[in-house]
Amino acid sequence: MSVMRPELIMKSIIPVVMAGIIAIYGLVVAVLIANNISDKLPLYRIVLVHTSYFCLSGLAAGFAIGIVGDAGVRGTAQQPRLFVGMILILIFAEVLGLYGLIVALILSTK
Numbered sequence: 001m002s003v004m005r006p007e008l009i010m011k012s013i014i015p016v017v018m019a020g021i022i023a024i025y026g027l028v029v030a031v032l033i034a035n036n037i038s039d040k041l042p043l044y045r046i047v048l049v050h051t052s053y054f055c056l057s058g059l060a061a062g063f064a065i066g067i068v069g070d071a072g073v074r075g076t077a078q079q080p081r082l083f084v085g086m087i088l089i090l091i092f093a094e095v096l097g098l099y100g101l102i103v104a105l106i107l108s109t110k
Contacts, residue, residue: 012073012076015069
């Protein structure tokens with residue numbers, strides 16, 4: 001991007017930032033899991049309930065952001081009008097990870 005269209009470099013960083021937000025969601029869920037570990041709670045429940053819901057949604061969001069970010073940045077370099085569409089798709093992909101975080105928060109309070 002910096003070679004073809006240097007004026008669009010800052011717009012190209014958005015998918016990277018959104019992928020970093022997914023990592024922050026993972027950190028929050030890891031802290032929740034660490035706080036809920038006790039002798040009374042069986043390990044299979046912790047692993048099954050918390051990580052399965054969040055990891056699947058975080059994994060799906062990460063793949064979607066990676067694929068859309070790669071293709072979207074390349075497409076935006078050729079046609080700048082694609083930027084808005086790329087951002088919308090990235091937002092929908094990010095919401096997948098947010099749903100996983102919300103489910104993990106709900107499950108950790110019960």
